[in-house]
Amino acid sequence: GDSVTQMEGPVTLSEEAFLTINCTYTATGYPSLFWYVQYPGEGLQLLLKATKADDKGSNKGFEATYRKETTSFHLEKGSVQVSDSAVYFCALTEGWGGSYIPTFGRGTSLIVHP
């Protein structure tokens, strides 16, 4: 079945550092790929998405490119802020006819120090 593998956390960075959170996936077809963010005590918010190979999703300075050849969707940000501290989940959906069930990775906790 489908699966998503994320790098283990926590990732601890200083403010303005460069961020990469690795994500690879296994799917039978052509999934859509997502990054969700969960701030402390809150729910899941969609951060960005990409629906086909070579698409780049971006939002709030975060970017991720859908790489079919390496089955990856790594999350990057050039300069992190303390407010970016959260848990980041890579996810995919695959389906047809309107039924798409998200499959999540384990989540990667990001801690940004001032």
Place this chain on the structure above:
Amino acid sequence: EPEVTQTPSHQVTQMGQEVILRCVPISNHLYFYWYRQILGQKVEFLVSFYNNEISEKSEIFDDQFSVERPDGSNFTLKIRSTKLEDSAMYFCASTPGLEGSTEAFFGQGTRLTVV
């Protein structure tokens, strides 16, 4: 912007009691989902619901769980006899049900604490 809403935000219940978690999906969406996240762990799929019936369910979704769409707007998850290990955050989600509309919209979650 339309959103998925869940109530209550936090529920505390005694072991063995029944709980009902409520969700109002986005109004024109056709597929509805429940997920569970045990503290600090993975977000796990429980069940999907379409056209007033379960379309898929995971191994976690055993006989103590049930889902229902009692009216045109609400989507509920019932846990018949709660166990300590049911303590988790429960997320409801919905999708439009259109070919190619692959994004799931999630609610803020209900934190269930079983004591």
